[in-house]
Amino acid sequence: MTELAPSSDPNLTPADGGSVPSPFWQAAVGAAVILVAAGMAFGALQIPGDAGYGGVGPNFLPWVCAAVLGLCGVLLVREALTGGYRQAADPGGAPRAALVPFAWVTAGLMLNAALIVELGFIIGCTLCYLLAVQGLRRANGQTGRLAPRALAVDLFTGLAISAPVFWLFTQFLAINLPGLTTTGWL
């Protein structure tokens, strides 16, 4: 069995125009658009087409979207296969994705989403901040070590942002945000 080595495959390395993704991935995005269009068309089958007085029912726009997206997808694939997307601007940044920082940020967002009701807004968001800032620091080329002192500073900063935000929104603007307690202060 041959080993999958994306980095050595010329199709998978970025084109030399800065960080513009390679035609392979551009075609993949086009294909994804086609898939979405197909999904939309499938979904449109289940929407009643009863037009009432108008002659146009609730399933009309979904069909239009499915058709146009499908066409756009096909054209995107064609552009990708014939020299790449036209006039694609360099999105900036590194040519390759840094997955470790991304994982940190993702973990922060996911844990926050999963635990915010149980832990309350302040603790959930502090956790999110704490994890995200570790990832973003690595992305920024800063040290990847978890020094206790830096962690403590991050923890404090996270609390110092989320607590006032929580108080501002719950006390002053009377917006419901989840709390660990029902006091409205934590």
Added chain:
Amino acid sequence: MEIFDALMAGFATAITPANLLWALVGCALGTAVGVLPGIGPAVAVAMLLPITAKVDMTASMIFFAGIYYGAMYGGSTTSILLNTPGETASMVTAMEGNKMAKSGRAGAALATAAIGSFVAGTVATVVVTLFAPTVADFAVKLGPPEYFMLMVLAFTTVSAVLGQSSLRGMTALFAGLALGCVGMDQISGAARYTGGKMELLDGIDIVLVAVGLFAVAEVLYAALYEGRVDESQNRLTRVHMTARDWKRSVPAWLRGTLIGTPFGCIPAGGTEIPTFLSYATEKKLAKGEDKAEFGTKGAIEGVAGPEAANNATVTAALIPLLTLGIPTSNTTAVLLGAFQNYGINPGPQLFTSSGALVWALIASLYIGNLMLLVLNLPMVGLWVKLLKIPRPQLYAGILIFATVGAYGMRQSTFDLFLLFGIGLLGVLMRRFDFPTAPVVVGMILGPLAEAQMRNAVSIGEGSWWIFLQRPMSLTLVVIVLAVLILPRSLRHWAERNLARAHQSVDDVS
């Protein structure tokens, strides 16, 4: 006189202490988000949309308008002082502003940008005051076919004309329209694309999409690709303009305003064209040593003109928003969402049904402009300090605010997971150079356009010819086609001419 009385009544509402405070907080917050990289006015307004549940409508509109405005002022500060290209609106300002700052004239550049924004903003507000009621009077006469075609015009310009590629613009627009389909159909009540999930029956909230696409995507992109950002900051000098600076700036401000205002009035959107036009005009009109400063030491006209054009466009864009209910930018699209949260759809009826609100909003624009001038000239040093916040901490902090916006709207954790998904979509779109504005505009305007279309077709008793049978609607069809075809043929023509010119040069040599 009628307008004057209405405006005075508007001022009476806008200068109550509470509303003044809202305006001040909005302007300050707007300036802050304008200065900070990675977060713009559309996200700021979107994240704060939950306040519409509790805060009085007039107060929150004044607040949002302050953010909308303030961000324009703040954006120029960043583009002048920071040597990294920012958003497109301030890209042109950055070209000359950066050069001025490098040759030790940051203060003059900041001053001409702020005063120019004030001049243009105020003139454009006068235009809004005078013309919005007239447009509204006219717009009352429009029926569903005309409305639908106006929205199609907005869709076309936002997706096909602005940006690099019509194909990617269209893809983004239809993705937005598709997102707008999710939920209960407004007319028949049929569920569309809900997959049996109760959370989706109300549709996907605009806050989620705006915050996800702009804020979360920005943070994820920074984590994935941005790596080390090499940032250097120019030194801030005393904010002061010499007599010669004034003499060069004033005509540039006025020309910029003149160029920018009409672009804001038409439902076409985008500040790129007017700012670039203003820049080109200033460069062409400059003479002698002033001209030599362009691209070398930095010419003050090159900051004054585009900055004025930018603000004039942004202000005048309120005309199509208020009178026709047609947003032409991300921020106005989100503002439309704010109106909808109060159960009102901006449009010609707005001036009669919610006259007090509209006039208070317009009055607050005058007040806001004045506040921003004070906030940005003597106090610019304060805002510059914001640029010292390190990126990792700033971006991680943005996530906290994103959570408030997304969760505060509906109190659903489902939305937080969805937020991450939309953020990933935003990363993909940025990486593959798909514009994001059409998604937001399509999503907000899509359901409205669909309703108008269905009403129009039912007026035509099921016939699609209705769009060609009415003179106004037919005119709009022609304009839409022209907007689609003309720029492309012009480009082709220019390219051909250029190629021919090259060829003849080659032949000679």
